Amino acid sequence: MTVSRIAAPSVDRLAPWQFAAFVEANTHDMAYRPPVVDGPVGPTVVRNGRELVNFASISFLELDRHLPVQRHFAEGARAHGLSTSGSRMTQGICRPHQVLEDTIARHTGKERAISFATGLLANIGFVHAMSSSAHFDAGIEVRNHDTVFVVDRDVHWSIWKGLEGRDYGRNVHAFRHNDVSDLTRILERVRARKTVVIAESIYSADGTMGPIVDILDACERYGAISMIDDANGFMVYGPENRPYAREAAAIRDRADFVMVSLSKAIGLEGGAIAGPATAIDAFELLSGTSMFTAAIQPPTAYTAKRTIDVLADDPAIVDHYLAHAARFRRQMHESDTPTTPTDSYMLSVPIGNDAAALHMREWFVEDGYLVPVFSYPAVPRNRALLRLFPHAGHTEEQMDGFLRTLLTYRRRLGL
Incomplete structure (x- = not known):
């Protein structure tokens, strides 16, 4: 029997997309072809055969030192399998997902939560659910294309991706980063019946902390729904002895919706949206990013629930x-x-010039450090910065060496 092969598109056929020109013009290899990592990631990482002190890891608590994460994961895999083997709508959810969602709802102070394979999908699904129009049968419909979103201009790419295609200046407005007076100015002008304000607790690019109490005050004053992306703050802030306690309490007690990520303090993968039960029930159908894709792996959900409990208990x-x-x-x-x-745990060091920052990134690698650089388009041109995650396992010698370098x-x- 002869097996036919399907030829890959030739370079000539792909020419209109300009991929080759884009790659050739990009002189920073790491910007488009990621290096290969071997072994587990922690305070150090082995990349392309070299061990580097790692300031890039978003799983910064090194929880395997405090609880048997791998044992929990293996236990969950044996009991529930490695895959959901179907979507939420065609087959249902695994028991670990229900238990995890109940746990997240309890810790965020909300009625219900729905989990997603990633935090990015949670954010896109939230925007879609809050702005979609659908007609399933007589009386089973929603018409929310008139929703107006007012977002901090520095919210995560996933929020902007969810808003893509909506009418900027009519259905979408952006207020200056962490500027509540600018938010108030927009809300005063918009005065829409369906308004959703989206902000973050801790912003990924620069580590700044959002003025959540003042943002929620403005939402309540103008009758807007609030959604706080707490990806970087979940299970980190809250107790009164920690920074940001007042804002963390406001997220729990006053925000309408909260997004959480399981890839930061929890050290796994996945995300969730928590909020009013009726809305979250509707999100099962309306978000799209839960209905049409696989969920978190069952052992991940199983382990995440136990990790959340450990952080709460200790x-x-x-x-x-x-x-x-x-x-x-x-x-x-x-x-x-x-x-x-x-005062957030993320440290951002302003560098300014984009080219200087990119040179610095490569020098760090040569000297044994992995240091993320945020330059355009992640931040405005020539406002580049180093974005550091101190790791719980970093030694004083490693941190001193980085600082000297x-x-x-x-x-x-x-x-």
């Missing part, structure tokens, strides 16, 4: 980490290295 885990991150920030300030003015580069670039 607050010292996060307390110690936050003190560790605060010491690092203090050391940077003592060495005259500026960071963004915030950074100071050397700053002098070299005249910063």
Whole structure:
């Protein structure tokens, strides 16, 4: 029997898409072809055969030092399998998903939660559910194309992706980053019956903390629905002895919807939206990103629930980490290295010039450090920054070595 092969599209046939020209013009290899990582990721990472001190890991608590995560995962896999083997709508959810969603609802102070394979899908699904129009049968319909979204201009790409195609200036408005007076100005002008305000607790690019209490005050004053993306704050902030306690309490007690990520403090993958039960029930059909794709793997859901419980029952885990991150920030300030003015665990170091920042990234790799650089289009042109996640497993020697290296580069670039 002869097996026919389907030829890949030739370069000539792909020419109208300009992929080859785009790649050729991009002189920064790491920007489009990610290096290969071997072994587990933690305070260090082995990339392309080299061990680097890792300031890029968003799984920063190193929870395998505090609880047997791998044992929980294996236990969940044996009991529930490795895959959901179907969508929520065709087959249902696995028991670990229901238990996890109940746990997230309880810890966010909301009536119900729905989980998604990633936090990105949770955000896109939220926007779609709040703005979709659908007609299933007589009386079973929603018409929400007139929803108006007012978002902090620095919200995550996933929110902007969800808003793509909507009419900017009519159905979509952006207020200046963390500027409640600008939010109020827009809400005063819009005065729409269906208005949704979206902001973040801790912003991924620069680590700034949102003025949540004032944002929720504005929402309540103008009758707007609030959604807080708490991907970076979930299970980190809340107790009164920690930074951001007032805002964390407001998210729990006053925000209408909350998005959480399981890839940050929890150290796994997945996301969820928590909110009023009737809305979350409707999201099963209306979000799209839960109905038409697979859910989190059952052992991941199983392990995430137990990890959330451990963080709640043993607050010292996060307390110690936050003190560790605060010491690092203090050391940077003592060495005259500026960071963004915030008390979050993320440290952002302004560099400015995009080219200088990209050079710095490659120098760090040469000297044994993996340091993420945010440059255009992640941030405005020539407002590049280093975005650091201190890791619970970083030693004082590793952090001191990084700081000495950074100071050397700053002098070299005249910063």
